[in-house]
Amino acid sequence: MAQNxxxxxxxxxxxxxxxxxxxxxxAFGSEDYAEKAASLRRETLKKPVIYVGAGTCGMAxxxxxxxxxxxxxxxxxxxxxxxxEVGCIGYCAAxxxxxxxxxxxxxxxxxxxxxxxxxxxxxxxxxxEAPLKDNVLGQFEDGGKKWPKLxxxxxxxFFRKQMRFVLKNCGIVDPLSIEEYISRGGYGAFLNVIHTMxxxxxxxxVIASGLRGRGGGGFPTGKKWSVALAQQSDQxxxxxxxxxxxxxxxxxxxxxxGDAHRVLEGIAVGAYAIGASKAYVYIRAEYPLAxxxxxxxxxxxxxxGLLGENIYGSGFDLDVIVxxxxxxxxxxxxxxxxxxxxxxxxxxxxxPPYPAVKGLFGKPTVINNVETFANIPEILTRGFDAFAAxxxxxxxxxxxFALSGKVNRTGLVEIxxxxxxxxxxxxxxxxxxxxxxxxxxxxGGPSGxxxxxxxxxxxxxxxxxxxxxxxxxxxGLVVMDEKTCMVDVAxxxxxxxxxESCGKCIPCREGTMRMLSILKTITRSRKGxxxxxxxxxxxxxxxxENLAQVIKExxxxxxxxxxxxxxxxxxxxxxxxxxxxxxxxxxxxxxxTEMLEFSIDQNKCKGCTxxxxxxxxxxxxxxxxxxxxxxxxxxxxxGNCRTVCKFKAVTAA
Amino acid sequence: MxxxxxxxxxxxxxxxxxxxxxxxxxxDIQEEEGFISRSSVLKVxxxxxIPASKVYGVATFYNQFRFEAIGTxxxxxxxxxxxxxxGSASVLQMAEEVLGIKAGQTTRDGMFSIETVACMGACGLAxxxxxxxxxxxxxxxxxxxxxxxxIRNREKxxxxx
Numbered sequence: 001m002a003q004n005x006x007x008x009x010x011x012x013x014x015x016x017x018x019x020x021x022x023x024x025x026x027a028f029g030s031e032d033y034a035e036k037a038a039s040l041r042r043e044t045l046k047k048p049v050i051y052v053g054a055g056t057c058g059m060a061x062x063x064x065x066x067x068x069x070x071x072x073x074x075x076x077x078x079x080x081x082x083x084x085e086v087g088c089i090g091y092c093a094a095x096x097x098x099x100x101x102x103x104x105x106x107x108x109x110x111x112x113x114x115x116x117x118x119x120x121x122x123x124x125x126x127x128x129e130a131p132l133k134d135n136v137l138g139q140f141e142d143g144g145k146k147w148p149k150l151x152x153x154x155x156x157x158f159f160r161k162q163m164r165f166v167l168k169n170c171g172i173v174d175p176l177s178i179e180e181y182i183s184r185g186g187y188g189a190f191l192n193v194i195h196t197m198x199x200x201x202x203x204x205x206v207i208a209s210g211l212r213g214r215g216g217g218g219f220p221t222g223k224k225w226s227v228a229l230a231q232q233s234d235q236x237x238x239x240x241x242x243x244x245x246x247x248x249x250x251x252x253x254x255x256x257x258g259d260a261h262r263v264l265e266g267i268a269v270g271a272y273a274i275g276a277s278k279a280y281v282y283i284r285a286e287y288p289l290a291x292x293x294x295x296x297x298x299x300x301x302x303x304x305g306l307l308g309e310n311i312y313g314s315g316f317d318l319d320v321i322v323x324x325x326x327x328x329x330x331x332x333x334x335x336x337x338x339x340x341x342x343x344x345x346x347x348x349x350x351x352p353p354y355p356a357v358k359g360l361f362g363k364p365t366v367i368n369n370v371e372t373f374a375n376i377p378e379i380l381t382r383g384f385d386a387f388a389a390x391x392x393x394x395x396x397x398x399x400x401f402a403l404s405g406k407v408n409r410t411g412l413v414e415i416x417x418x419x420x421x422x423x424x425x426x427x428x429x430x431x432x433x434x435x436x437x438x439x440x441x442x443x444g445g446p447s448g449x450x451x452x453x454x455x456x457x458x459x460x461x462x463x464x465x466x467x468x469x470x471x472x473x474x475x476g477l478v479v480m481d482e483k484t485c486m487v488d489v490a491x492x493x494x495x496x497x498x499x500e501s502c503g504k505c506i507p508c509r510e511g512t513m514r515m516l517s518i519l520k521t522i523t524r525s526r527k528g529x530x531x532x533x534x535x536x537x538x539x540x541x542x543x544x545e546n547l548a549q550v551i552k553e554x555x556x557x558x559x560x561x562x563x564x565x566x567x568x569x570x571x572x573x574x575x576x577x578x579x580x581x582x583x584x585x586x587x588x589x590x591x592x593t594e595m596l597e598f599s600i601d602q603n604k605c606k607g608c609t610x611x612x613x614x615x616x617x618x619x620x621x622x623x624x625x626x627x628x629x630x631x632x633x634x635x636x637x638x639g640n641c642r643t644v645c646k647f648k649a650v651t652a653a
Numbered sequence: 654m655x656x657x658x659x660x661x662x663x664x665x666x667x668x669x670x671x672x673x674x675x676x677x678x679x680x681d682i683q684e685e686e687g688f689i690s691r692s693s694v695l696k697v698x699x700x701x702x703i704p705a706s707k708v709y710g711v712a713t714f715y716n717q718f719r720f721e722a723i724g725t726x727x728x729x730x731x732x733x734x735x736x737x738x739x740g741s742a743s744v745l746q747m748a749e750e751v752l753g754i755k756a757g758q759t760t761r762d763g764m765f766s767i768e769t770v771a772c773m774g775a776c777g778l779a780x781x782x783x784x785x786x787x788x789x790x791x792x793x794x795x796x797x798x799x800x801x802x803x804i805r806n807r808e809k810x811x812x813x814x
Contacts, residue, residue: 056775346715
């Protein structure tokens with residue numbers, strides 16, 4: 001909307017007139033940009049536009065077929081319209097998303113727009129002029145004439161409580177167009193910074209804004225920058241950590257896929273603030289689309305003179321290099337990441353010296369995560385103090401969470417700090433799937449913890465989350481219901497950590513292995529257990545907490561120090577579940593199949609023999625057409641019979 | 654083009670490369686050949702002037718690198734937290750059962766291989782798998798079995814032609 005022009009104006013108000021002119025001419029063709037910018041923002045349309053959410057998740061949900069169907073539809077009906085592939089707007093559960101905007105009308109968004117219904121949906125807009133209500137997600141507040149009786153997009157429960165800084169453009173703009181980013185105020189803040197502010201002023205401003213590292217640690221970003229700025233060196237580096245290794249987190253992928261320029265602008269400002277002339281983006285190779293969009297964005301920024309030598313006559317040089325990570329969770333740790341860029345095994349080094357003093361190739365280096373950088377343009381545009389006014393006492397601004405698991409509305413959620421977890425899970429996420437009961441929410445991935453029903457009203461804030469044994473983490477938020485076994489979850493995370501431990505220090509390498517084997521004995525069935533096995537099982541159980549403490553206290557890096565957290569936090573809040581496994585040899589959630597005792601309901605069994613044929617240990621006996629039985633001593637609780645039974649006669653307890 | 658010269662070609666692109674190019678070189682080789690062979694490790698070591706043990710050490714450290722050729726249909730099963738909670742373990746089990754191989758292996762006919770990934774970043778659509786880069790969302794063990802059978806039939810009819 002027009003306020004975007006105000007942002008462009010405000011950002012450029014102090015930069016030299018010659019810079020302003022050459023920037024605007026390059027982006028919009030002339031200094032008189034208002035009209036061109038409005039059309040780039042698609043406020044004034046000459047022909048209809050169809051938007052398809054084509055991020056990785058959209059494609060997984062079938063956006064490719066939607067795109068194809070939309071193209072065919074336009075061809076068949078001889079309609080002249082543009083098709084724009086946008087990034088992910090964040091509402092994964094509703095994918096694939098298809099938006100249509102007619103000239104002068106509000107953009108309307110459809111959910112679950114799979115290939116087979118695309119034509120029907122497009123018909124409802126182009127022919128009937130009455131968008132099909134069943135699929136409508138909402139219409140946008142974009143100045144176009146509103147559709148009667150259609151809900152507003154912002155008022156959808158998934159979006160109502162969100163506050164979008166980092167995700168502002170995701171799913172709205174074409175991520176492959178730098179012009180669109182500039183038309184929404186992009187890169188103006190960067191030009192303003194390099195022409196009117198000293199690096200020290202930028203650092204101080206970011207300190208004042210209260211921005212803290214969004215990668216999990218929560219270290220004040222401005223402070224990190226000023227430490228690096230104070231170092232005297234011929235070369236400094238800035239590194240963007242896009243190696244989103246946390247299983248259950250995908251914010252960084254979505255931001256880079258949907259709005260790579262925002263991240264680049266943040267990196268460029270950071271580089272200026274510390275005096276770095278080289279930036280590395282360390283990105284996961286598992287995210288091919290994000291890598292592609294990022295590389296494209298860098299090329300565009302270079303051709304616009306926003307990267308390279310002597311950027312817009314400011315004397316500031318910046319080169320951005322993309323490094324593909326090769327898949328190692330430990331590389332989320334700063335010093336391990338630097339080792340990986342240098343071409344070594346990603347093993348952490350002792351700190352100090354901190355990377356801000358002696359980092360990449362022995363030079364001062366600042367490492368921030370994608371979301372941290374993506375906040376920077378918004379902070380500069382809003383003003384440092386205005387940003388600091390949002391959030392809680394110690395945590396400012398917003399946080400993006402990847403809401404997933406057993407919740408109705410999954411997706412990316414950006415909320416102001418201080419929002420409660422209850423609001424996220426129940427108001428935004430729409431509660432638990434299939435009407436089951438909520439059990440816990442896992443926050444912070446393998447380094448984080450589980451938060452139980454008792455603490456669901458806790459506010460999202462770096463400090464308050466620590467009080468319940470969890471951490472903010474990078475933003476994974478996995479919801480669990482009554483059918484999720486917490487011991488199994490702890491076992492899952494230990495398995496992950498055991499695999500990902502780099503092997504440098506013994507407590508982490510050997511300790512996590514031992515913890516995993518103890519957890520495995522806890523969820524083991526009693527069958528075939530000798531007296532000695534039982535004894536060593538109890539020994540392990542007794543040592544579990546002690547072992548966790550040792551690993552915590554004696555590991556070198558963050559991975560090891562936080563490795564026992566999933567076990568400790570589940571022990572703290574779900575001790576009864578552990579006890580049920582240990583003493584009663586039962587899994588209350590019914591998730592640990594090994595512990596289940598299977599039986600066949602004699603009234604339901606039709607004697608079809610399917611289960612007996614599929615049983616790997618011949619534990620099922622019975623004659624055809626007569627009810628079957630399971631011989632408990634032979635049963636290994638694989639669950640095969642339950643899967644194959646067509647009459648739901650096999651029960652487990 | 655023979656295998657030998659493909660590796661040489663990759664190395665040509667990294668003329669005066671130093672150690673920091675080691676991982677990109679290995680990634681390029683894997684892209685070309687599908688895996689890192691013994692001879693590639695030796696060549697890279699010679700090219701960069703570092704011991705082969707170091708090259709091998711780096712290659713084995715990272716999950717991305719493989720030392721065995723993958724199948725024509727590469728099945729990647731996501732084992733992220735969201736996928737785990739939604740039952741990816743049973744999906745993996747089914748894949749291993751139907752194909753008769755374990756994760757990280759390739760079938761003898763070279764038609765299938767299975768790999769587990771820490772997280773594919775599509776957690777909102779869990780559980781997910783990808784076959785040759787194509788994502789399949791909200792997969793179940795049954796759906797996967799069907800998918801594999803479809804591919805098998807397709808390959809068979811292609812082979813018959």
